[in-house]
Amino acid sequence: NAVYLLFISSPCVGCLGDTQFCFRFRRSAGRKVSLCCFLDQLDRDLPVYLKKDPAYYYGYVYFRQVRDKSLKRGYFQKSLVLISKLPYVHLFRTMLKQIAPEYFEKSEAFLEAVCSDVDHWPPPVPGEILHLPIMGIIMKLRIPTYRDKPGTAPIVQNMLQADAQISMALPTVHEVDLFRCFCPVFSHIQMLWELVLLGEPLVVMAPSPSESSETVLALVSCISPLKYCSDFRPYFTIHDSEFKEYTTRTQAPPSVILGVTNPFFAKTLQHWPHIIRIGDIHLPGEVPKQVKVKKLKNLKTLDSKPGVYTSYKPYLNKDEEIIKQLQKGVQQKRPTEAQSVILRRYFLELTESFIIPLERYVASLMPLQKCISPWKSPPQLRQFSQDDFMKTLEKAGPQLTSGLKGDWIGLYRHFLKSPNFDGWFRSRQKEITQKLEALHLEALCNENLVFWSQKHTEVETVDLVLKLKNKLLQADREQLPVKTDTLKKLQAHINDIILALPDDLQDILLKTGTT
Numbered sequence: 001n002a003v004y005l006l007f008i009s010s011p012c013v014g015c016l017g018d019t020q021f022c023f024r025f026r027r028s029a030g031r032k033v034s035l036c037c038f039l040d041q042l043d044r045d046l047p048v049y050l051k052k053d054p055a056y057y058y059g060y061v062y063f064r065q066v067r068d069k070s071l072k073r074g075y076f077q078k079s080l081v082l083i084s085k086l087p088y089v090h091l092f093r094t095m096l097k098q099i100a101p102e103y104f105e106k107s108e109a110f111l112e113a114v115c116s117d118v119d120h121w122p123p124p125v126p127g128e129i130l131h132l133p134i135m136g137i138i139m140k141l142r143i144p145t146y147r148d149k150p151g152t153a154p155i156v157q158n159m160l161q162a163d164a165q166i167s168m169a170l171p172t173v174h175e176v177d178l179f180r181c182f183c184p185v186f187s188h189i190q191m192l193w194e195l196v197l198l199g200e201p202l203v204v205m206a207p208s209p210s211e212s213s214e215t216v217l218a219l220v221s222c223i224s225p226l227k228y229c230s231d232f233r234p235y236f237t238i239h240d241s242e243f244k245e246y247t248t249r250t251q252a253p254p255s256v257i258l259g260v261t262n263p264f265f266a267k268t269l270q271h272w273p274h275i276i277r278i279g280d281i282h283l284p285g286e287v288p289k290q291v292k293v294k295k296l297k298n299l300k301t302l303d304s305k306p307g308v309y310t311s312y313k314p315y316l317n318k319d320e321e322i323i324k325q326l327q328k329g330v331q332q333k334r335p336t337e338a339q340s341v342i343l344r345r346y347f348l349e350l351t352e353s354f355i356i357p358l359e360r361y362v363a364s365l366m367p368l369q370k371c372i373s374p375w376k377s378p379p380q381l382r383q384f385s386q387d388d389f390m391k392t393l394e395k396a397g398p399q400l401t402s403g404l405k406g407d408w409i410g411l412y413r414h415f416l417k418s419p420n421f422d423g424w425f426r427s428r429q430k431e432i433t434q435k436l437e438a439l440h441l442e443a444l445c446n447e448n449l450v451f452w453s454q455k456h457t458e459v460e461t462v463d464l465v466l467k468l469k470n471k472l473l474q475a476d477r478e479q480l481p482v483k484t485d486t487l488k489k490l491q492a493h494i495n496d497i498i499l500a501l502p503d504d505l506q507d508i509l510l511k512t513g514t515t
Contacts, residue, residue, distance in 0.1 A: 018101070019063045019211035020093055022217070023235040026242065027055055044479050045126040047146045048427060049227045050174060052085040056231075059083055060092040062100035063209075067338055078104055086124070089217060090172040091141060098134055141170040150225045151348045162199065175222075178347075179326070179339035181218035184278050184306060186326050188293065189222070189343070194352060194411065195274055197223050199230045199311070199418040201253035201267050205260055205277045209235045212259035215278060219257055222347045224357060229423030230255040238262060255419050275309040283312045316406030322346050353402035354411075355424075360396055361389045362428050369439060374447045378440040381432050386416055437444070438482045441471060444484050450491045450500060458505065461497060468494050 010385070043051050059081040064367040068076040069495055080100040082092050091225045114135060126145040131138050182189055196219050206212035213234030220228045233240065240246075246256060247265075249410050253272045260269070269275070294307045322342075329339045335408050367379035390409065398408055415421050449468075472490060475482050498509045 004081070005256070016065055016067070018060075019065070019210050020096060020342060021061050021063070021213040021235055022089060022093075023061070023209075023213065024233055025059065025240070026231075035084045041479065042123065042125060045145050045147075047144050047150075048227060049221075049224050050087060050144065051227075052087070054085070056177075057083055057085055058087060058089075058092075060089070060096055061209075062096040063366060064100075064104055080104070086247060086405065088143075088211065090175060091170060091173040094139065094168070095134055100305055102135070106515070123260070128175040131317060139170060140167055141173050142437050143173055151345055154290075169224055174184070175340075176214050176217045177340055178218050178343045180217045181335050182343060185276065185308060186343075187323055188308050189322070189347075190316060190319055190350075191293075191308070191310075191312065192315050193222050193347060194316065195310075195312065195350075195418060196220065196228065196257070197226070197411075197418075198352070198414050199228075200274055201255060201272050202257045203260060203265070203272050203275045204258065205266065205275060207261065207279060209259075211278060212261050215276070216257050216259035221365060221388065223351050223420070224348065226351055226420060227423060227427070228257075229419045230257070232257040234259045236260050236265075238264060240358070244499065252338060271308060274312060277306050277309065279306045314406070315408070315411035316404050319346075319404055322482065325416060349401065350404075353398040353404075354415075356401060357393060357397050358389070358424075359428075361392050362425070362432070366432050367436070372439050372443050374440070374443040378433075378436040381429055381436075386413075389416075424435045433479060434480050437474070437478075438480045441475060441482050442486055444468070444471070445489045450496045453497045453500060461501065462509065463495055466512070468497075469512070 049401060062080045064076075064078050066076050067074065077105050079098060080103055082096060083093065085284060086092075099110075103110050103114070117133050117135060122128075122130055122131065124143055126143045127147070129140065129142050132141055133139075180184070183194075185192065202219065204212055204215045206215060216232055216234040231240075231242075231254070233256070235248075236259075237243075246258065247268045253269075258265075258269070278437055292307050294309050327337060328334075329342065362381075362384070365382040365384065367382070371379050390412070393409065393412070398404075449464070451466065456464075468490060472487060472494075473489060474480065498506050501509070
């Protein structure tokens, strides 16, 4: 069904010429996935919001539509589509913009030459400056790492290559033009941030796939560095496999963000609790007319006036300062890139103020290092208690880093029931469990294991060797945060213990890999 997403669902005058957009679709159930260990290893160095989701693919589209009376539909349509597991929206958009127009004018041989260039690209290693050749142009970029301080990114400089090839520096691989997307609704950005944070069902009704997909991607990114853990579809059509699942009225709408353009959805999704209806996105030199919050019963068709149709009442008081700052920027003709930087910093500070108390509380659930014994299994993270967490907010809540007033407690209670909390907590739980496993390995290395083996039976010693080998395999498989020296030291312990055993056992244990 993904093939239907390659084309705009119905010819429209507004989409004449060239259009770029993206869509996201679920991988077919039962289909085997070819796992690349190297790419999985790279994935571990990425910020959580850029990690690939094995259940989904992205489709990046460059679509051309021109009038042609000789054709039955009256239009000539053609798309060039790049399918990837990677959410590098800006990178692939830039790439398609370079190659698609030329491809439409030339033969398949041109596309083969493009593929040949891509075959020579280096691995997408986070943190490194990458040089990606594409039909005579070198794209220079840097993929972020989880070590980067949120909201900062080293600037990739433009320069002329030695062989006179043109160099194009990409300031980002994944970010969209945040201000352009939120321009019609920036007086409601705080409410939209809450809706995304809480994983509320949300529909974006837009005049074109370009505006639909960019707005959905902007919404998903507004809670960064928190990962949006529910499904989102930048461009959703009636041909999507999940159409019936997501539009049924027999159950509550799912925790999904949908971007749509087909007027049919105005009626089909009328029961959804939050709908953003946007018109054509423009950036005039004056403050754009802001859409109003309206009741859902007023939404009849896609021809309804732009607005945010919802009955939702925000938990936090409106931040007038950010709205004034953005309005002033428009009046002073501040570049949209600068406006986006201001908006992104605002969202980042808001999200961090919200998440820091949770981080602090979860850190307190981690057992003390003195509780880790080499002769016992690593201790577990203590259970998350909603009541205990709420008690910490009085002295160590978001008021320490944010001046915003409102019902923070209510916002936290709602968030703790959301898919975003579940995803965040599972991720933190995994990180802490791996940290405890790493500390347990270090504790084992600091013991005199050969002396221990001399005091125990051969059966107990063999059991210890097998467990230690499994520990080494686990450290490699899960990429535990352990120093290389620690792993070497543990391997040396294993070898010393084996060499102290009878020859027949030595032969068996040296050949045994473990599970």
